[in-house]
Amino acid sequence: MGLMDKLRGEFVDIIEWLEDSRTLLAWRFPRYQNEIKQGAQLIVREGQLAIFVYQGQLADTFGPGTYTLNTQNLPIMSTIQGWKYGFNSPFRSEVYFVNTRPVTDLRWGTPNPITIRDPDFGMVQVRANGLCVVRVADPVIFLRQIIGTDSNVDVEEVTELLRREISQAFSDMIMQTGLGAIDLQGRQTELSGQLTEMVRPRVDDEFGLFIQSITMNVSLPDEITQAMTRGVAKGVEEAGWMNQLNDMDKYQRAKQSDAMTSAASNPAGSGMGEMMGAGMGMAMAQQMMNQQSQQSQQSQQTPPPLLQDSQTFHVEIQGSAAGPYHLGQLRGMVDNGQLTTHTLVWSAGMAGWMPANQVPALRMLFASPPPIPGQPVAE
Numbered sequence: 001m002g003l004m005d006k007l008r009g010e011f012v013d014i015i016e017w018l019e020d021s022r023t024l025l026a027w028r029f030p031r032y033q034n035e036i037k038q039g040a041q042l043i044v045r046e047g048q049l050a051i052f053v054y055q056g057q058l059a060d061t062f063g064p065g066t067y068t069l070n071t072q073n074l075p076i077m078s079t080i081q082g083w084k085y086g087f088n089s090p091f092r093s094e095v096y097f098v099n100t101r102p103v104t105d106l107r108w109g110t111p112n113p114i115t116i117r118d119p120d121f122g123m124v125q126v127r128a129n130g131l132c133v134v135r136v137a138d139p140v141i142f143l144r145q146i147i148g149t150d151s152n153v154d155v156e157e158v159t160e161l162l163r164r165e166i167s168q169a170f171s172d173m174i175m176q177t178g179l180g181a182i183d184l185q186g187r188q189t190e191l192s193g194q195l196t197e198m199v200r201p202r203v204d205d206e207f208g209l210f211i212q213s214i215t216m217n218v219s220l221p222d223e224i225t226q227a228m229t230r231g232v233a234k235g236v237e238e239a240g241w242m243n244q245l246n247d248m249d250k251y252q253r254a255k256q257s258d259a260m261t262s263a264a265s266n267p268a269g270s271g272m273g274e275m276m277g278a279g280m281g282m283a284m285a286q287q288m289m290n291q292q293s294q295q296s297q298q299s300q301q302t303p304p305p306l307l308q309d310s311q312t313f314h315v316e317i318q319g320s321a322a323g324p325y326h327l328g329q330l331r332g333m334v335d336n337g338q339l340t341t342h343t344l345v346w347s348a349g350m351a352g353w354m355p356a357n358q359v360p361a362l363r364m365l366f367a368s369p370p371p372i373p374g375q376p377v378a379e
Contacts (some may be wrong), residue, residue: 015050016043018193023134024148025103026143028155029095036093042067047101049139053094102135102212103155108163114171118180121224126181126280127169130192130216134209141208143357162203166214169198182228185220192216212352246369311361316344336366 002181013036015029044064045052052059052074067073072202105321109129118124147153173195174184184191195215203209220228264326312324324347325333341357356362 004028006045010284013037013040014043015040015095017045022099022101022103022154023155025099025155025158026147026150027097027099028151029097030151031095036069040069040072040165042069042095044079044097047099049098049100051098051139051143053096053143054092059093061247071284084247096147098136098139098142100136100139102133104131104133106134106159106162108166108214110167110170111163116172116174116181116184118182121181121227124181124224125221126174126184127219128167128216129219132166132214133212134162134203135207135212136157138208138212141205143205143208158207158209162199162209166195166199169202170195170216173198178253181218181220181224188216188218231342233259238296269310280334290315311347313345313347313359313362321346330362331365339365 010312013031014032014038017027017029020025021346042050042062044062046064049065050062064071095336107129108131110127113125113127115123115125125183148347173191177191178186192213192215194209199214200211203211312326313330314321314323315325315333315338316322330339339345339356340353343356344353345356345359345362346353347359347361350359357366
């Protein structure tokens with residue numbers, strides 16, 4: 001081995017990024033005067049990407065793998081530096097490593113409340129917050145727009161940018177949908193997907209970032225939340241009360257059991273008050289139950305409305321349609337035998353012609369009175 005070969009072997013460098021941090025998005029390899037020797041080893045790990053920059057110009061890019069640097073795998077650098085026959089002397093270049101793994105804990109929130117028009121509560125101010133999962137999708141654009149001349153880029157440097165874009169997109173989204181406060185809370189999962197789609201084009205092409213997902217949680221003013229809670233509680237209470245009325249025996253037994261338990265645990269006499277309270281409650285419930293039962297019986301005893309003379313029917317007579325006839329005329333036709341139970345009739349609203357005795361409104365015309373009490377039945 002010659003002297004030059006020995007010296008070259010001693011000057012072989014290893015260029016790599018050993019930092020295992022999910023908060024650091026980019027890092028510049030620290031080289032003394034940025035000198036890289038012939039045969040230097042470049043190691044790019046999974047979730048990384050290496051970019052060579054020479055005098056401000058983006059050169060060659062390397063994905064995960066191990067490389068021995070030469071003119072074959074540095075075509076852009078060779079063109080920029082004019083290496084026609086390869087390079088044997090050190091050259092200057094900056095090497096940036098970019099973290100391409102997703103950042104999963106980026107938090108966002110609206111800096112100020114957003115006013116919406118709610119159909120139930122009027123003008124309402126809402127806020128939103130959540131998590132964003134983002135990764136570097138285009139390292140070249142990211143290097144140009146975000147890194148610049150910095151030696152490293154932490155996730156905090158893009159957090160404020162993303163928060164601003166997400167908050168503006170959220171404001172645009174709720175204005176476009178026109179949803180009220182309750183709907184915003186009830187459709188948060190659906191709206192999270194819609195918000196993600198709105199933010200992606202705003203940061204992808206401009207900053208080289210890709211938004212994998214955005215979750216959101218809509219916050220309403222305390223007075224509206226309390227009003228919604230009272231409304232739900234009232235609905236549950238009314239539903240439970242009606243269920244108890246439908247099973248009065250079960251309700252009474254439960255109240256008696258509660259009162260007796262309370263009396264046993266309060267021997268000083270407070271249990272008597274519980275019993276009295278239970279009795280009053282059962283009395284009121286019994287009274288409401290009786291009223292409900294009476295109303296039900298009255299509704300069952302109320303006869304159906306009489307057929308109005310304004311309704312008319314057409315009658316089939318000897319194969320032809322005759323009429324229309326009012327109820328009084330139809331009574332006369334029953335008496336003279338023109339209208340029987342098997343005569344076909346039709347009226348507006350009926351699907352087709354039907355025998356008269358199958359039409360509920362005409363059955364009374366064929367009804368026979370019951371025998372007079374005490375009179376013999378004719379055989």
